[in-house]
Amino acid sequence: MSTVVLTLGxxxxxxxxxxxxxxATVLPSETPQFAFADLTDFNAKLKAxxxxxxxxxxxxxxxxxxxxxxxxxxTLKGHELVIVAKGFARIFTQNxxxxxxRLVEVPDLEAKDGDEIEIGATEVVNATTGMRFRIVPLPxxxxxxxxxxxxxxxxxxxxxxxxxx
Amino acid sequence: xxxxxxxxxxxxxxxKSTVSAGDVVEPAVDLAMSHENAALVxxxxxxxxxxxxxxxxxxxxxxxxxxxxHRVPAESPKTATNQKKVREFVGKxxxxxxxxxxxxxxxxxxxxxxxxxxxxxxxxxxxxDSHTTSHGALGALAFxxxxxxxxxxxALGVALDVEVPATIKVVxxxxxxxxxxxxxxxxxxxxxxxxxxxxxxxxxxxxxTIRTMSTSGRLVLCNMSVEAGATSGIVPADxxxxxxxxxxxxxxxxxxxxxxxxxxxxxxxxxxxxSQLAPQIACPHTVDNVHPVxxxxxxxxxxxxxxxxxxxxxxxxxxxARILKGKKVAKDVRMLVFPASGRIYAQALLKGYVADFVQxxxxxxxxxxxxxxxVHEGALxxxxxALSTTNRNFKxxxxxxxxxxxxxxxxxxxxxxxxxxxxxxxxxAAGGAR
Numbered sequence: 001m002s003t004v005v006l007t008l009g010x011x012x013x014x015x016x017x018x019x020x021x022x023x024a025t026v027l028p029s030e031t032p033q034f035a036f037a038d039l040t041d042f043n044a045k046l047k048a049x050x051x052x053x054x055x056x057x058x059x060x061x062x063x064x065x066x067x068x069x070x071x072x073x074x075t076l077k078g079h080e081l082v083i084v085a086k087g088f089a090r091i092f093t094q095n096x097x098x099x100x101x102r103l104v105e106v107p108d109l110e111a112k113d114g115d116e117i118e119i120g121a122t123e124v125v126n127a128t129t130g131m132r133f134r135i136v137p138l139p140x141x142x143x144x145x146x147x148x149x150x151x152x153x154x155x156x157x158x159x160x161x162x163x164x165x
Numbered sequence: 166x167x168x169x170x171x172x173x174x175x176x177x178x179x180x181k182s183t184v185s186a187g188d189v190v191e192p193a194v195d196l197a198m199s200h201e202n203a204a205l206v207x208x209x210x211x212x213x214x215x216x217x218x219x220x221x222x223x224x225x226x227x228x229x230x231x232x233x234x235h236r237v238p239a240e241s242p243k244t245a246t247n248q249k250k251v252r253e254f255v256g257k258x259x260x261x262x263x264x265x266x267x268x269x270x271x272x273x274x275x276x277x278x279x280x281x282x283x284x285x286x287x288x289x290x291x292x293x294d295s296h297t298t299s300h301g302a303l304g305a306l307a308f309x310x311x312x313x314x315x316x317x318x319x320a321l322g323v324a325l326d327v328e329v330p331a332t333i334k335v336v337x338x339x340x341x342x343x344x345x346x347x348x349x350x351x352x353x354x355x356x357x358x359x360x361x362x363x364x365x366x367x368x369x370x371x372x373x374t375i376r377t378m379s380t381s382g383r384l385v386l387c388n389m390s391v392e393a394g395a396t397s398g399i400v401p402a403d404x405x406x407x408x409x410x411x412x413x414x415x416x417x418x419x420x421x422x423x424x425x426x427x428x429x430x431x432x433x434x435x436x437x438x439x440s441q442l443a444p445q446i447a448c449p450h451t452v453d454n455v456h457p458v459x460x461x462x463x464x465x466x467x468x469x470x471x472x473x474x475x476x477x478x479x480x481x482x483x484x485x486a487r488i489l490k491g492k493k494v495a496k497d498v499r500m501l502v503f504p505a506s507g508r509i510y511a512q513a514l515l516k517g518y519v520a521d522f523v524q525x526x527x528x529x530x531x532x533x534x535x536x537x538x539x540v541h542e543g544a545l546x547x548x549x550x551a552l553s554t555t556n557r558n559f560k561x562x563x564x565x566x567x568x569x570x571x572x573x574x575x576x577x578x579x580x581x582x583x584x585x586x587x588x589x590x591x592x593x594a595a596g597g598a599r
Contacts, residue, residue: 011360011451013559020538021564024236024243026205026312038566062361062394066559067538068295070205070311090365090396091295095311141189141326154325155213155317162321163219 010060014072032078053080064092098151167426186331198292204247209316224322230262232274240541272506275474282414286402287423302383304402339440347382348574352445356455364394380409447572472503476554486518488579494526495585539564
């Protein structure tokens with residue numbers, strides 16, 4: 001069971017997740033401090049470690065639209081947030097798979113701050129309201145990459161196979 | 166069954182006789198582009214090699230391009246140090262397609278690639294920038310990826326796990342009215358499709374208006390295709406593409422256009438008639454919040470920006486200079502002009518446009534991304550409004566979450582600079598430029 005710690009609307013851009021003025025900071029170990037920097041209250045909670053790992057962020061359609069900046073993923077991964085949204089933008093989806101940020105696509109989702117939700121294999125249950133929602137699975141090719149431990153591990157494996165040949 | 170351009174390009178690049186939308190392929194990459202975020206790509210690239218006993222080695226330095234544009238000249242010691250590390254990497258690995266901060270060879274990546282002939286029809290072009298979609302203007306498949314994915318490309322030379330996108334056919338017909346241009350078309354289209362309407366799909370552009378449009382204009386359409394969520398925009402290569410490559414990009418070797426089959430399968434077709442199109446404007450805070458400019462005419466603006474990978478090209482500066490020549494930017498407006506490359510800056514100088522801008526009261530800045538992404542060279546004050554020819558107006562985009570950004574064409578931006586309020590360039594306020 002996880003708690004919804006933040007609820008956002010449609011089209012949450014990477015400029016909101018990780019403002020451009022922090023893009024000179026690139027290392028995944030350093031980006032978490034700037035997560036949602038302009039949502040100052042939430043950013044303060046994250047920095048004060050008041051948001052437990054595994055907490056859920058709920059959003060509408062097209063989450064992560066805009067820039068390809070990978071900081072928008074590493075900053076959320078650094079806090080081990082889980083993003084449950086009605087839909088995700090393409091580059092953000094791929095970056096999340098590559099870095100191991102957990103995305104759950106639930107087109108009919110209804111949840112608000114403070115709700116307790118259970119994320120299963122095929123559905124999300126909002127324990128607070130009792131409602132159940134279908135999960136859209138990731139394409140199998142992406143799942144294979146996640147199973148390999150992310151893109152760096154997967155590329156390393158492929159590289160070693162090439163060298164052996 | 167007929168094939169779309171993207172299906173044909175990916176089949177060739179993946180070494181298959183045919184592929185269809187939905188297939189997963191590993192295409193060979195023809196060009197891999199990064200900007201300042203090459204610093205992060207390098208970090209991830211070195212991570213791949215950890216524990217392997219192998220020396221990090223680029224698969225093909227000649228296929229890698231690195232262009233500094235997002236923060237030029239460096240706005241902070243941190244950026245300057247990142248740029249320094251990238252320069253060292255470029256030298257060590259022999260990356261020739263490197264464009265540093267220079268007046269002659271520098272500029273925005275999405276202008277530098279086409280004007281140097283780095284992009285060819287049918288190529289697979291990947292970039293660590295979402296507006297990499299721009300290069301579809303030359304009949305290539307070009308799309309944005311993250312830094313870790315680019316590190317993987319640097320090591321392997323292929324893109325892993327690429328799902329062949331379905332294609333939306335966009336047919337644009339009609340003669341563009343005076344003061345209406347490619348930016349108005351793409352804003353209108355993004356408004357129609359919505360910000361996620363083309364997610365995981367390609368926009369393939371057709372029609373008489375596209376056929377008679379310059380490559381410069383096609384770059385605008387493909388550039389902002391990503392604002393409808395598209396993986397890429399593609400204009401199938403034609404006579405204009407070949408002309409551009411030969412005359413403007415100095416390409417002398419043979420070029421082979423990749424064209425769609427007449428019976429290609431599209432998920433849908435969108436038809437637009439531009440003959441009656443009004444100037445379009447995207448209002449805060451989403452790019453699909455698009456209206457005819459008349460709806461918000463009269464809105465006070467504090468800063469006008471002309472430039473970016475969308476609208477910093479020669480014809481963009483030309484129309485703005487035509488409107489501003491001999492007139493004055495309104496007293497309480499700051500107008501910033503960013504040519505998209507050093508070459509364009511020099512052309513604008515020779516034509517006298519830079520003098521027109523300066524004498525009108527605009528500030529002509531160095532080529533680069535400028536304030537588009539909210540880092541430097543034109544941050545907005547609390548509650549201020551910018552009118553910009555750039556491509557994004559998300560909350561906080563220009564560095565201040567309490568500010569508003571409206572997106573428009575260079576003609577609307579220039580006409581509005583004269584009045585200090587959002588202005589239709591077809592009206593008398595633009596000095597009868599019509």
